[in-house]
Amino acid sequence: MKKFHTIFAGLILFMFVGNAYSQDLDALLNAETKPTIDYATATFKASRIINGHSIEQMKKKQLDFRISHRFGVLNDGGYGLYGLDHSVIHFSLEYGVNDWLMLGVGRGSLNKTYDSFAKFRLLRQSSGAKSMPISLSYLSSVELNSMKFADPTRTNYFSSRLTYVSQLLVARKFNDKFSFQLTPTYIHRNLTKTELDKNDIFALGAGARYKLSKRLSLNAEYYYTYNPNAKFLETRYYNSASVGIDIETGGHVFQIMLTNSQGMREGSFIPQTTDNWFDKGIHLGFNISRVFAL
């Protein structure tokens, strides 16, 4: 009986060690593979959702050359070829200094505006070894209206030309297809058009994208202004609303949209959208982004 016990114990021991020996190489491999931090990439396809900034920015030493057009109102009719006769243009060069800082300069034909911005990446959504539910960036920009002063006889200051924009970009890529972003915005205008207009504008933007295929996505963007400009004579102001698609073709991203805003920078499309989706105020437009690795 005792002998039986010994053999039994030995057998168990043997099986145990034997097991350890024949331990699946796969299991060993999995145990030895370090977990990595998996950052959410391509929350949006481009650095703009439609008009406004997205959480995306150029990586280190990448240069983005962007050309954008917004045509006249689509419901202008055949006489103006559905708005194509009147286009405003904006072009910009935007550069990734490093993986958390992007700088850009641009020029828009609407109000002959020069602009520059800096976008700082503060948090990156990630899973795996480090978990972070959202991405967070801060955008700061200055816009310079270079139109001739309306009244050259009075004392005009250079500072009157400037508009400052601050935005927090809070985004989450929920899954491979769906991403969402909230964009609290503060705009300060040194000089407004009329006394009725406020110098400080507060707005909240919301943007989303839904991927229809690997290279095609549907985007929507809305900016709600808490204290819009008062109606002045016949000019009324509306919240900016846009829908569009992104088409990606290797180094290019084409964004084609319908929007009620003709301006392409925060200082113009957030407080100064004067067309209305429900009353003949839709503009066709596009952004083209071409990325160069320097």
Place this chain on the structure above:
Amino acid sequence: MLKKLFILILLTASVGAFGQGKFIAKNAYISFYSSTPMEDILGESNEAVTILDSSNGEIVFQALMSTFHFKRALMEEHFNENYMESTKFPKAKFKGTIEGFKKEMLTAPVAIIKITGVLNVHGVDKTITVPGTIGLQDGKLVATSKYKVTPEDFGIVIPSLVRDKVGKEMEITVKSTYLPYGQ
């Protein structure tokens, strides 16, 4: 009685020692390279993990897609988003055996070998036989391999739009320097 127990312990201990014959490399190099007149694409990882079992010539590899890096940030994004679908298929794996494995292969300076096994990329299994070398270099066990794969074999579709930028075949280069496992 004691004698029997002693033999048993010896027996199990020897089995344990036999089990030590594994080698591991935690920073193995894997690259894939595609060249066309339009564009050269090179993705590299220095964080692949591989284990070699010296008792039977079995060899396994595992690489996380997120460890592959490219010169151009956009290539890396497209690699993960459009081709490998890294969130769905985060790993590439290989499990194979060195054909006609002999222990002497591990002590020779360079032995020319063939490895047959299953490569899993993008969630698709494919049996491949690839050439390689193994041998003792500067006191370390080094294995290398270079072979070609076709993305379509792994269900990776290259759209016609970028067909002239992405090669029909990818050249895979593997180099791993092994250390005895458990040290």
